[in-house]
Amino acid sequence: MNFSDLIGRLQSDAYLAPHICNTNHAKGSQIIKQGEVCQDVIFLRRGLAQMSYVTFEGKEWIKSFFAENSVMGSRRCQIMGEPSHFAITCLEDCEVTAIPYDKLRSVCSKDPDLMAVFFDFNEQVSLRKEKREYEFLCLSAQDRYRGFLEDYAHIVPRLTQAQIASFIGITPIALSRIRKRINQAESLGVAGAQ
Template sequence: MDLSEFFLSHGKPVLKNKNNYVFNQGEAEQHLYFVKSGLLKAFYVTEDGKESIKSFITHGDVIGSLSAALDKQNASFSLVCLTECELVSLPFDVLIAESRKDINLANTVINLLMQFAMKKERREYEFLCLSAEQRYLLLKQNSPHLLEQVKQHDLAKYLGVTAVGLSRIKKRVQAIKC
């Protein structure tokens, strides 16, 4: 069983407009969301009000707060739509319960989790080993479409610098090219 099929058969469609929140940091939130179309951002807001973007989520992705779902804690981040979005929501428990009964589904979930873990590992690597400039160049190379869809302000918050910092990095990179 393909995971998107499971979402479509067991989940509930959710339509959201641009700038609508799917859930808020601090809320109890035990759903997973499959993205049929649209673009979203998942972000943290720290105590002093600084926003940091965890990830951009797009067509075909699955997103949810693992820690909230698993340990019944509150969501550690917020999820908001950057464009109109077609989502499918599925209670986390339903997926876990079905996985206990259906071995094929369980292996599909294993696959999803491994892909997810690899993605997180890659991002850990980027923060640990690369400079902000290197992270920008890598993103530009791997996701050129994203650079066009996303405001520089948000791109900066994803890369771990300020908008001013990113502007300087772009200028520096330009200078080297010419």
């Protein structure tokens, strides 16, 4: 089941329909604010968004990026009803569909197909998180950057260096130094190959 089909199916569900909310958000606006409770599952139909923490010193660290056709939300909010530890911010104008978690879950519990979709979805999230934990534990910032360029090739052109740096856990200055190192190594490599 692809993303559009999934949304279509949810929207045509009689029980769910009145709880579904389609909204647009301008670039720069926040879909969820840090410290706020939002128990919706948020389907991003168009645009680009980030999840990020702002520390008490005012520094922003990006947890993840989401492009069109992805599903967002704070597990903590959805499951526990507690305030979100992070914000969701639009990096481009975004079109989203929001559905309360408990409503979605109760529909899933009656529809094995849907249940399977979200179970698989959770598994995918688990795998991504497992990979990210590995990268922070075992890789240098430089290797995390290389990995990022591969894994996120499709959205890299839509991001700034500062955003990428924040995602891999370093400052923009450090990222700039890494890019310099990589470029120098490459030109040396080319020269060495001649």
